[in-house]
Amino acid sequence: MGGSTIRPKKFQAPALSKRPKRNLKNVRATNRKHVALGLKASTHDRGTDKSRRTGTRLRRLTQEIYFADITQWSDGKAEKFLRSHEVLPGKKEKLHCWECDSVLEKSNKASSSSGNDVVDVLQCPRCRTKGRHALELKNASLSYTPFWSSMSRGYSPQYALWLRVLFAVSVKVPKDSILHMVQDAKHSLSEKLLDRWVNECFFVLAYMESKEQEKVQFQDEIVELDGSKVCSHKKTSQPTHLKRRRRTKSSNTIVKPPLPGRFARNQAARGDKRPMVHHGRMLYVKGRGSRKVVMVTMRPRTTQKGAPSPPEDATTVRKALQRHVDAKSCVSATDSAKALTATCRKFGLPNAPARHCIDEMSPTVELNQSDMTKQQQKTLTKASKVLKRPAALKRKQSFLIVGGDNSAESEISRAKGQMRRTNMLGRISPRNAQVQQFAVKRLLEKPGLMPLVTAFAEYRRDRKNQMGIQPGHAFQIDKDNTWLP
């Protein structure tokens, strides 16, 4: 005769088997529990100190060179500027062969046969082409610059016009507007050439960003992981892949049926059963304390239309953790996607998940001290000892921290906002979808002409001494993509 009528029913403890009902009030209570405890997602105290914010606001940016000045520049002046900033090579620079790494020599061929300016043709002393001629490079002084591929079609390089385009891209002007900004009575620019130039800008920006992210190591902090995708296409043919080697056999192309109920209705309304290909998928890893972000690419995935977007791949998560996260001293916070939680467990990262499926965004999660390494305990103890904005509360046998991946998600929405601004969201080619995300991240942090100019210089410097990428393949993401993580 358990609880007979000693207490009225409304005062009885709730039955253990019953979970709290999922309604707005309960959800809000879970999401705000940390507020009552005075617990913050990160110890990072911005307060009035704006200097530690990531990125430079465009309106706060001061540039040494104004756009109006650049429009006055002649090709000669622009060339001098580019040469002094090493976008164009110095007169005495040596070039290495992309096949065998030996220094290229002056061509010994007479000029009469091709009519080309022999001064600018170099050849490799060792390599031979199929016809047993020496491997030649025309317009050698422009190799690994954006002007090389135009030269092969007999144009002369338009340095001044290119610099105008560069400036416009560096302050986030949409592509269709650039066309109207940079042309004048003497200089005209085709849409196709503009397209190429703008894509090359994004390419080098992405290259620099990924190069910088390579060095990032997360240590002694709470890291968040979340996936993003920026464009979905109706499946028309095979999805295009940047990396040709398949890692898993065909799991990527299994067509997932939509969830019953909510999504089934959606699909019927759209009246289309063609599969969707999700492109531009990336995994974002963000440190709550350091605010550093690392992005790792994911392969495109196919689902049925109306189905939820595909989850993160375990292989990608593993790669990101291996490369960038010191598992011994870090604690992770993710959503409850299986690849994320399972992989974090495998690496020995105590994980504080949020459950988005029941609108649980920032729950307060208790992590047992016994499940942690000494260093992880040290990390959280340190976070709990901060007087202002503690990121952890120390209990006797556990720590309380805020779960979920809000910070990583805001990073994704920041990137998407930037892409939307320049008309790049949803309408870019799948090939550029990942490059775009790296590039906008770079533009957020370092807008302005000079960072973009140095990006071109650094790309040229890296490529001219590196084997593998021939000048004709420079700036092409389908040919030069080994740098993409």
Ligand SMILES: [Zn+2]
């Ligand atoms: Zn060679």
